[in-house]
Amino acid sequence: MKVTVDDQLCRGHGVCVSVCPEVFRLTDDGYSEVYLSEVPADREAAARDAIENCPEQAISET
Numbered sequence: 001m002k003v004t005v006d007d008q009l010c011r012g013h014g015v016c017v018s019v020c021p022e023v024f025r026l027t028d029d030g031y032s033e034v035y036l037s038e039v040p041a042d043r044e045a046a047a048r049d050a051i052e053n054c055p056e057q058a059i060s061e062t
Contacts, residue, residue, distance in 0.1 A: 001039040002062045003047055005032045009058035016050035016059055023047050032058070 003023065005016070012031045016024040022043050023036050039047045051059045 001041075001044050001047065002037065003034055003039060003051065004060055004062055005034055006058045006060070007031060007033075009056045011056050011058075013055050015053050015055060019050040019053060020046035024050060 005024070010031045012026065012029075014026060014032065016032050017026055020043060023034060023039050023046070024032050025035050027033050048061070051061060
């Protein structure tokens with residue numbers, strides 16, 4: 001599984017980082033980014049939770 005963050009939609013709420021810090025982190029500017037090219041199998045459920053709970057719907061599974 002791979003995920004992406006649309007930097008045009010992200011507003012830096014940080015929900016994804018709270019839900020799945022192993023996959024997402026905040027940049028120095030306070031916006032979310034993906035820092036693992038492949039989501040580990042044991043973190044896929046958490047990554048999907050981050051997708052579902054993103055207030056701006058900025059995260060997608062690819």
